[in-house]
Amino acid sequence: xIPFAVSILVQNLSVLVLAGFTGYLVISKVPNTLHTPLMSGxxxxxxxxxxxxxxxxxxxxxxxxxxxxLVIAIIFGTINVVGGFLVTDxxxxxxxxxxKEQVEAASEEPQQ
Amino acid sequence: xxxxxxxxxxxxxxxxxxxxIVAFSLFILGLMGLTGPxxxxxxxxxxxxxxxxxxxxxxxxxGIGNWGLIxxxxxxxxxxxxxxxxxxxxxxxxxxxxxxxxxxGGAIALIAWSEFRxxxxxxxxxxxxxxxxxxxxxxxxxSFWGSxxxxxxxQELLPGRPISIGRAQQFVNLALLAVAVACAxxxxxxxxxxxxxxVLLIAAAALGNLIVLPIGGADxxxxxxxxxxxxxxxxxxxxxALNNTALIVAGMIVGASGSILTNLMAQAMNRSIPSIVAGxxxxxxxxxxxxxxxxxxxxxxxSASDAxxxxxxxxxxxxxPGYGMAVAQxxxxxxxxxxxxxxxxxxxxxxxxxxxxxxxxxxxxxLAEADVPYDQLKEMDDINGEFNRTDVSLVIGANDVTNPDxxxxxxxxxxxxxxxxxxxxxxxxxxxxSMSSGFAGIDNPLxxxxxxxxxxxxxxxxxxxxxxxxxxx
Numbered sequence: 001x002i003p004f005a006v007s008i009l010v011q012n013l014s015v016l017v018l019a020g021f022t023g024y025l026v027i028s029k030v031p032n033t034l035h036t037p038l039m040s041g042x043x044x045x046x047x048x049x050x051x052x053x054x055x056x057x058x059x060x061x062x063x064x065x066x067x068x069x070l071v072i073a074i075i076f077g078t079i080n081v082v083g084g085f086l087v088t089d090x091x092x093x094x095x096x097x098x099x100k101e102q103v104e105a106a107s108e109e110p111q112q
Numbered sequence: 113x114x115x116x117x118x119x120x121x122x123x124x125x126x127x128x129x130x131x132x133i134v135a136f137s138l139f140i141l142g143l144m145g146l147t148g149p150x151x152x153x154x155x156x157x158x159x160x161x162x163x164x165x166x167x168x169x170x171x172x173x174x175g176i177g178n179w180g181l182i183x184x185x186x187x188x189x190x191x192x193x194x195x196x197x198x199x200x201x202x203x204x205x206x207x208x209x210x211x212x213x214x215x216x217g218g219a220i221a222l223i224a225w226s227e228f229r230x231x232x233x234x235x236x237x238x239x240x241x242x243x244x245x246x247x248x249x250x251x252x253x254x255s256f257w258g259s260x261x262x263x264x265x266x267q268e269l270l271p272g273r274p275i276s277i278g279r280a281q282q283f284v285n286l287a288l289l290a291v292a293v294a295c296a297x298x299x300x301x302x303x304x305x306x307x308x309x310x311v312l313l314i315a316a317a318a319l320g321n322l323i324v325l326p327i328g329g330a331d332x333x334x335x336x337x338x339x340x341x342x343x344x345x346x347x348x349x350x351x352x353a354l355n356n357t358a359l360i361v362a363g364m365i366v367g368a369s370g371s372i373l374t375n376l377m378a379q380a381m382n383r384s385i386p387s388i389v390a391g392x393x394x395x396x397x398x399x400x401x402x403x404x405x406x407x408x409x410x411x412x413x414x415s416a417s418d419a420x421x422x423x424x425x426x427x428x429x430x431x432x433p434g435y436g437m438a439v440a441q442x443x444x445x446x447x448x449x450x451x452x453x454x455x456x457x458x459x460x461x462x463x464x465x466x467x468x469x470x471x472x473x474x475x476x477x478x479l480a481e482a483d484v485p486y487d488q489l490k491e492m493d494d495i496n497g498e499f500n501r502t503d504v505s506l507v508i509g510a511n512d513v514t515n516p517d518x519x520x521x522x523x524x525x526x527x528x529x530x531x532x533x534x535x536x537x538x539x540x541x542x543x544x545x546s547m548s549s550g551f552a553g554i555d556n557p558l559x560x561x562x563x564x565x566x567x568x569x570x571x572x573x574x575x576x577x578x579x580x581x582x583x584x585x
Contacts, residue, residue: 078190
């Protein structure tokens with residue numbers, strides 16, 4: 001036996017605190033110009049709640065109403081994830097620095 | 113979770129936990145990538161791969177059933193989310209983020225509700241599980257309804273001005289919070305009354321509505337960011353209730369980042385977060401007060417051809433874009449015009465206020481879409497020293513971020529907000545639809561300045577006219 005065992009709650013709290021600091025350190029370096037994509041990207045990341053819906057529904061619940069709530073939760077979570085990442089990708093594509101000639105060539109096109 | 117004996121290696125709990133570790137490592141790597149323009153696209157995709165791994169790991173959890181319903185939910189969600197993300201215009205991005213944030217919060221509240229129903233009011237569960245689950249229900253619900261109001265305001269389904277019930281607002285908000293918390297306490301204390309949970313959710317919903325309704329449009333970016341942080345925190349709480357590491361880590365990272373962003377934005381506007389949440393930017397009183405000295409104010413209007421001539425013979429032109437440019441979809445027209453000016457040897461720069469548009473970085477996204485080179489976009493601190501050497505400042509649909517009252521008039525609601533010192537340039541041309549006040553609802557003395565000329569009309573049409581005139585020169 002291990003000499004002492006920490007409860008699951010305390011284990012989870014330590015993960016929570018470390019994640020908070022990690023988020024703080026990683027994100028505080030983002031330049032102003034990328035704030036909108038960053039907001040959108042982190043938005044997509046909290047779409048991870050879809051896992052919660054899958055777990056609760058998947059491990060079995062009783063009653064149609066509870067099931068309906070969870071299906072809606074999974075729909076919402078999926079919209080959050082899929083939409084979030086796609087929209088962020090669209091925004092960031094525009095930030096890609098293009099080689100100069102390419103930009104000029106592109107701007108010759110009438111549609112530009 | 114009890115460990116079933118007859119599970120394959122892939123359904124081993126430790127293997128699933130390791131997949132979660134891989135997943136959240138990828139989230140962190142992805143967000144690190146998002147810190148630089150060159151690595152950002154890859155960073156976002158790395159985070160998306162992390163998400164896919166987290167979902168696959170969850171499918172492997174022993175005993176997962178109800179596949180039909182799970183897949184139904186994912187298919188419907190994808191069918192809604194993909195077209196929404198593909199078709200949204202760049203100008204509508206802030207609303208879209210608000211909406212995606214809202215559904216995330218809604219999902220969390222619904223999960224908590226179904227947990228409550230499934231466990232008969234958390235009977236047989238540890239107390240802390242009930243506490244974290246109910247916390248996530250309250251915050252998730254506030255975030256869902258608050259985000260919907262933010263969406264409606266930005267989409268102009270609701271008026272952007274503050275809608276408030278006045279002095280009683282704070283008390284009503286506190287009372288609603290107290291009701292929600294009281295329900296939560298009763299549930300934690302052992303009640304399994306279904307009505308308690310419904311009342312909790314309704315009180316939190318009303319609170320979400322009432323928090324955002326009195327906030328003026330100018331503060332909306334801060335609010336969306338704040339609600340983003342809320343959703344992250346409630347996801348982390350839901351993670352603790354469900355004992356799911358991936359949820360805890362991802363939720364908490366978003367909670368931390370959202371808080372920082374919120375703070376940065378509030379600082380840029382010289383506003384404190386409590387005073388924003390307390391409501392009512394552009395408090396009606398000061399707006400009315402500005403009208404008192406209307407008599408000695410004259411506005412000079414100009415024509416597209418005058419504007420073209422002025423800029424063509426300038427040595428430096430600074431363009432100040434704002435939400436008006438976004439609404440008019442004028443970014444491509446602006447790019448066209450700047451190319452003509454550059455061909456005439458004019459130095460063109462863009463002055464980007466941190467909160468121009470309705471989100472930080474909003475203008476950068478739009479101008480990047482129109483292929484404006486990065487090095488022409490100047491941030492506020494870099495450009496402010498240059499206005500006194502600038503011949504023409506062209507303000508396109510920006511208002512509050514150029515308002516000199518923020519520097520000069522101590523009783524102005526935006527006093528102290530850092531602004532672009534447009535009024536220091538030799539001449540200012542303002543492209544504006546009408547003389548109506550900005551999103552903050554405050555009069556702008558810049559428009560009455562003696563070196564200022566107004567060019568009224570739709571921003572895109574005006575820019576196109578100027579471009580035609582430039583071609584003719």
